[in-house]
Amino acid sequence: MSDDDFEPPRPGEKVIELPPADDAGLIFIGRIRTPWADRHDAPRNPMESDAVCTVELDPRYVEGLRSLTTSTHLILLYWLDRARRDLIIQRPRHDDRAHGVFALRSPVRPNPIGLAVVDLLAIDGNKLTIRHIDCLDGTPLLDIKPYFAHSDAKPEAEVGWHKERAKPLPPRGDKG
């Protein structure tokens, strides 16, 4: 846990008191290996980088991969274990406005579960080679799901606040 994750709220942001996190328990089933050790180096969204990354599944679960090679895309769920959980209103660095946590894909959320839709390139034993993820190296893995275009692909979807964002994103390197 770096200090950086607990920088004070920005103007317009708001913290709430959370209940104890014990309604249900998670198991870490592996780790995601990426080139990014620090969030200031990581891509701002999964499509921003074409870097080839690796999922290392705990060998205990390797039989759970049977038939998965027939999928072209996967949904990965992972645990954003370095994020605070209590910031209910947040102001993205490159936006003049503050938004509710559920309108954002921020790692800071009551249940810090990250989600990425990735290309599956290969499976070798307990290792999956993937592309299009933006998490830090060593991020704990929670789940792997096959992506079904029939129910998961909504190319017509829009996020109005994001389209209307006042400031365009700066070039990569100056991270928000």
Add this chain to the structure above:
Amino acid sequence: MSDDDFEPPRPGEKVIELPPADDAGLIFIGRIRTPWADRHDAPRNPMESDAVCTVELDPRYVEGLRSLTTSTHLILLYWLDRARRDLIIQRPRHDDRAHGVFALRSPVRPNPIGLAVVDLLAIDGNKLTIRHIDCLDGTPLLDIKPYFAHSDAKPEAEVGWHKERAKPLPPRGDKG
């Protein structure tokens, strides 16, 4: 927890021993209200039903909805609290073959987190009106995320084992 959830494994299925589920803790942030009290009544996938359903967010988190009305589609994560977690190889009822848990969208998985991409129809206070979900009434909510077509929509995705499934699905009512 109904007995039904612990029916014996089918031929070709396999159970493994799981570690204790305590690597991380979840908070339930609301409940999903649907017409389905029993999994035998529920749709087999989120697109099978057009029923209008409701997300009841705990009022503690209502400010987290700010700006969310500008999204047309949401990703909901929820806790499949009536499912066993240790069945690593599973045979869907309407398939002759057994598959690994990570090749399936079964509620039975090491971390039983369900995911649905839903249409957002309206938000009124702490209640969200949605469409295209297949979970049981009262399912605990874990997260709401905006759906970004840019990174989440992969209409070209394929799941080979599902396309080649030997038996076509029977009419609704005889559930697998």
